Amino acid sequence: MELDARKAKLVREILTEVNNIELLEKISKYLHKHLQQTMNRPCQFTVEELEQVLEQSQEDIKKGNISTHEDMVKEVFSKFR
Structure with a gap:
């Protein structure tokens, strides 16, 4: 499955399956933490x-x-x- 299709599937799952604010907050925090870590990878020096x-x-x-x-x-x- 290509990237756009996987993203769409994940969004659909969140929209249809997540009916709980606490779980949604956990997903959001995890995503932001992961994105922040990948943006600050070490060894990115010239x-x-x-x-x-x-x-x-x-x-x-x-x-x-x-x-x-x-x-x-x-x-x-x-x-x-």
């Missing part, structure tokens, strides 16, 4: 942008602006506990 990030990282290392792996793990666990 080569030039990646080179700039690498240069900045190397400068930070030279200046001593670094954290150990252990420090980073502690910070992450403290935020998500």
Whole structure:
């Protein structure tokens, strides 16, 4: 089934089968969350942008602006506990 036909089928199912505002809100939230995640995919950098990030990282290392792996793990666990 091609994309337009699947979209139409989904819309028909929602219009005929969803008779509950809570379910409709859940569907809407899920759709918006999914669309937002796909729009903000990682690794969408140009080569030039990646080179700039690498240069900045190397400068930070030279200046001593670094954290150990252990420090980073502690910070992450403290935020998500």
